[in-house]
Amino acid sequence: MAKAIFILVSLVTLVSAIGVVALPKVLHAALALVFALIGVGALYALLGAGYLAVVQVMIYVGAISVLIILAIMVSQRSMEDSQLQAFVPHRAVTAVVAGLLFVVLAGVSIGAAWPVVETAVPPDTIARLGEAFAGRYLLPFEVASVVLLVSLVGAVYVAREP
């Protein structure tokens, strides 16, 4: 049962991921990205990481994808068909870079040991996560929030009229 769901979800995710790079219209690619990200979220849920799955949907689909789509619409003449032209003049370079990246990633994922934890996921993962953030990993957590704050202030500064 879980295996069948896994195969179905991975299939949807992979097809959407191919759609992201292969679809000619940028907005179609962005919508495919939404589905790919939801699929990744579903995979997290299958692995027993419910919190991560929900946060994935909330942050990546609810916020970042919307931002990407809005950026596409604002930066191009959105009422016209926008054909993706970016990689066309540099096909050879793109192919070499992408091929090298693929070799590196494939090497890493084949070489990795992928350890499996035998025990079941504890039910109070969220509480433990919260304790870890407020205790052991307090400093990285706060540093990350400061980075976000700085980028927020920077964005307001850039967008403000002089």
Next chain:
Amino acid sequence: MGFLDALPLTVMDWLRGLLGQGLPAWGVELVVGLIKVVLILVVAILPVIVLTWLERKVLARGQDRFGPNLAGPYGLVVAFADAIKILTKEDIIPQAADRQVFRFAPALVLIPTLLVFTVVPMGRGMIAADLNVGILFAVAIGSLAVIAIIAATWSSGNKYSLLSMFRSVAQLVSYELPMAFSVLTVVLVSGGLSTVRIVEAQVIPFALVMPIAAVTYFLASLAEANRSPFDLLLGESEIVAGHNLEYSGMRFAMFYIGEYAHIFVIGALTTTLFLGGYQGPILPGYMWFLIKTMAVVYVVLWIRCTWPRMRIDQLLDFSWKLLVPLNLANLMLVALVFKLAGTGLLGSLLSLVVNVGLLVAVGTFLVRRARSSTSRRTRALVLGEV
């Protein structure tokens, strides 16, 4: 748990036993899962039929009219007349439309609304999936609605639709924050993200413990559902009905059904978070859930016939300059109160006092500033002067 209260569960268990005789374990789970899916569809779609009638009736009463009264007793058959009318309309796809996305978008509209019902406890033990991240799931799924609206408006190839989309995105992104803060206050007090746990934690309904969070959540979910007074992306007078402008026939009906199902979702989630969910004396749990939900739904309809539509700048100011700071302050105060006084009766009472105090303080401050302000707009907004 009384007999009536447990009746749906008893039926489900009996069915499970019956299926177990002929099917392997995974088969039983599959069939039970499918039954749950069908039940959710029924729970989500059936109210739509009632709501289309109810909205007409309530709006008519608000405007001193009778409303539908010819089709059947009290005009009850009007929803079916609606359905027949919509099914017989021609399905038009505009020349300028992006055909694939245009066809796909209406399906996308309904999915988030239906998914939310999986984590709503509709009675004792009557929940499709008691996730340990339940309420977070509802919030995350709620943020998917904007994708459907973007897809629908962009693919229509119409400039009014596009204007509507920019309004809608600004609105949805702004109101997600106060909504998250009010939900966070609830999670803080109940000590869990599971919706069942939140309901069980409400010995006193949270609406009486932290009214600020309750009202904020209600207003923010109105904004998320694009309901009045936050329905300016549907502004008929300026942008000719906005995101569903180019749709006709059954595709338009999907937006229509989505809108009314969303109203029911507002009622269900507000009930779960702030009104004690299925808890209540004498009547079985699911009846209480239905009564409370319909009461909230009635308020939603009532607001539509009494409040005028807000302008986009007022709408964004209201969220960023009032709701967000207010809820941030409320979150900290409630956290402090419950840390010092415990989650018992004393803590709840103190929290109510703090909430009302905060509301009075902010209200006085706003009125004072408006009185001393020379800006006509501020005076009109706060003091109601014309």
